[in-house]
Amino acid sequence: MNSSPSQPTSSPDPFIDSPFFRGFLFVLFLVLVATYVVLIDFTNEQQRAQPQGMSPQFHLLARYSVGLGQLAQMAAREGQGTDRILPVETRTQLVEQLLQVALTPDDRLRAVVVVAELQDPETARNILSGVREAEPPLEILNTADLLEAVYAEPVGTVNREALEERLGWYGKLAAGTHLVEDDPYRTQPRMAALSTCLMVIVWFMGLLATLGAGVVVSGFAMVQMRRGKLAFFQQALNLRLPKGRGAFMEAMVLFIWILLFSAMLPAWIPAAVRFMFLLLPVGWLVLRGLDRQQIILGVGLHAGKGIWREMACGALGYLAGVPLAMLGFALTFLIVGITGNQPSHPIVESFAGASWLDMLGLLVLVCGVAPLVEEILFRGIFYHYLRGTMGALMAALVSGFFFAVIHPQGLAAIPMLASIGMIFALIREWRGSLIGSMTAHALNNTIPVTLMFIMFH
Structure with missing residues (x-):
């Protein structure tokens, strides 16, 4: 969608935008997130108490x-x-x-x-x-x-x-x-x-090159911002979509309910299917009577200035966010040094002993399905809601924090994941479309996945 779409014509239920109702939804969201974190932390604690397999x-x-x-x-x-x-x-x-x-x-x-x-x-x-x-x-x-x-x-x-x-x-x-x-x-x-x-050495050199390029791109972006040559589209979109934001918060509450439910699903249900369940909140926006255009623009499901241009901007935005990511990683390493708790992700263990076909499936899941679903939820639905109530930096911080909290890596990983989530949110703020943040998310996930291939090839 390259042209400016028309203003939505439908009128959602006025109760959706009631400040009291929206406040209730956010409190409910906090309670559900806290419940999920306690559940996951308890599960991880049991696994740590009875370590199995190879680290x-x-x-x-x-x-x-x-x-x-x-x-x-x-x-x-x-x-x-x-x-x-x-x-x-x-x-x-x-x-x-x-x-x-x-x-x-x-x-x-x-x-x-x-x-x-x-x-x-x-x-x-x-x-x-x-x-x-x-x-x-x-x-x-x-x-x-x-x-x-x-x-x-x-x-x-x-x-x-x-x-x-x-x-x-x-x-x-x-x-x-x-x-x-x-x-x-x-x-x-x-x-x-x-x-x-040798592959680890090459991987590490590639990572250093990425960090170096990130510092250069970040410096260039800051110069362009000072000159006023960087345009940010999300604020303009939010001003055009003043109604029905409460439905976006409802969708996030539904997302956490689904997350809690999926944590209790049988282990034999594929991870890709579990991820697909998480797209149900988009359908909730439709059920709540929001206009099709409002959903597309609010969630960011449009092509922006063109798919390839948005993907390129996503890659550049990811590089520009390298200093912020380095700060998040430094804080995580500091917490690890103090507490001794190492961040970990269950999917890492899936690579151990996996066949090439299984590894290909994990690659599609981690670098394809996960960026698609998580960006729609956190930089689409959630960020649109937050951006209507606070500034860009605060909305990026809040969405990044909750993005980090619901991941099962452990509390020590929150600064690292939150900084990455903030980068994705700022890319969304810059481009309006989710294509850029999806691209950055896929690139970010590719880095550890390549290391997993090196470890278990």
């Missing part, structure tokens, strides 16, 4: 460390010395970090294998002793016996099949410890770790 953070650090070790060995074969790539101090720091994030008995066993690679078998056996002293389940003790046979002096019988079945890549890494350098069974897991290490 993605541990797995990435483990493969990266082993990959660095391989780079050091390749440098040694070229006569450059291992300390040039991986000094002793760095090896020690990697081991310490690895043991800090190895929270489960299974991860402690996996850490034994990596420590043997980075340092020596004797240190690995000391960690094994600590695992046994914790009186773990019989399965853990049996696996510890298998590793003890690998790192004992003299070396005992190595049960390759049992190690692989129990520890996967780590089992194969351990089983190949005493084989000759060019044995395929020994080189395969180590080359896989080297591939992960």
Whole structure:
């Protein structure tokens, strides 16, 4: 929709715009959000109390460390010395970090294998002793016996099949410890770790380049704002849509009800289907008698100045918001350092052990479905309502805060997610259309998803 649409002609129920009714709706919204946060936090607390599976953070650090070790060995074969790539101090720091994030008995066993690679078998056996002293389940003790046979002096019988079945890549890494350098069974897991290490380095360099470009674009945007050359369309749209805003708040209350309901749905219902349920609030606007044009403009479901131009502006807006995102990330890291609570997302665990087809489905969900649904709700329905009652910066802050709160990463992640939500809201304020913020949201989600592919490819 490139041309200016006509003024809506319908007259919604006047009660929708009653200040008392809208105040009641917002209080109800707060109560429902608080209920949802308590429910999710309680669920996450139970999961943390009974940790299962492999920590993605541990797995990435483990493969990266082993990959660095391989780079050091390749440098040694070229006569450059291992300390040039991986000094002793760095090896020690990697081991310490690895043991800090190895929270489960299974991860402690996996850490034994990596420590043997980075340092020596004797240190690995000391960690094994600590695992046994914790009186773990019989399965853990049996696996510890298998590793003890690998790192004992003299070396005992190595049960390759049992190690692989129990520890996967780590089992194969351990089983190949005493084989000759060019044995395929020994080189395969180590080359896989080297591939992960190199991809992490490339990913990190790409992230640094993105941050650098963001600082440049942000500076240019500030100069343009001071010169008055940046036009913001959302305020003009809101002034043209003065009626029926209470229905948008009703839709957000309905959204939280649906969110609470979806949290109790059976686990076998696909995540994409759950996301589709969340689009029902748009239908509520129709049921409440709002004009089609008012819904399109209020939610931002129009093409703005053209789809491709809006997408380009979304990418530029995302880069311009990098300094704000960096501030949010810094606050999150500060909270993590104080509380020790690491942000996490359930979908990260879905990548562990997923097939390529499953990973493709997760990519569509995280980078396609989630930006579509969440932008319609938070930068469409909710932001339109807030923008009618407060200024752009405050509306961006409030919508960003609630966007962060309903995500299951934990309270420590709120500053990080809120800053990102504010960036999306300011893009909506700038463009009026949701295409820009959807594009920025998809780009933002692509960054961690690519890291998940590197970890579990």
